[in-house]
Amino acid sequence: MGELWRTCFIDCTGHPKVPDPHGPLVLVNPVLLHHSGAEVGREGCLSLPEITANVERPVEIAVAFHDVEGDRQEVEASGFEARVILHEMDHLDGVLILDRVRSLALDVFARKNRSSR
Ligand SMILES: [Zn+2]
Structure with missing residues (x-):
């Protein structure tokens, strides 16, 4: 009672840019433990x-997080x-x-064809 759960759900299964996905991930109260590198992507x-x-x-x-059972887990992703x-x-x-964009003028793009998304 009275607990705050910050929860998100991620599943990259089948995405062509993710050759080795973790499958469905429910992250409860996730915390970024470590990060390295930097890359610009759309x-x-x-x-x-x-x-x-x-x-x-x-x-x-x-990332450290709790699963839906309340157990602490960690996941590494790239x-x-x-x-x-x-x-x-x-x-x-x-x-x-x-x-997050560096420039609202240079780094934001109108979607060409919304209906396909
Ligand atoms: Zn979003």
Whole structure:
């Protein structure tokens, strides 16, 4: 009673940019333990369906979290899967990709064909 759960769900299964996905991950109260590298990649967001944006993220991460049973877990992820995890963790803090771009003029793009997404 009265516990705050910050929860996000990630599943990169089948994504062409994630050759070795962790499968479905429910992250309860995730905390970024470690990150290394930096890479700019194009991201979209269901909260901002009209645009995509170039966002710099770490290449490799380690995240501690609790699973739905309440047990502490850690996951290491890299590349696109790390990007997805960090994107969703940003949502828990109210941070959107527009808050992450270096330049609103140069790094934000209108989606060419929304209906295909
Ligand atoms: Zn999003």
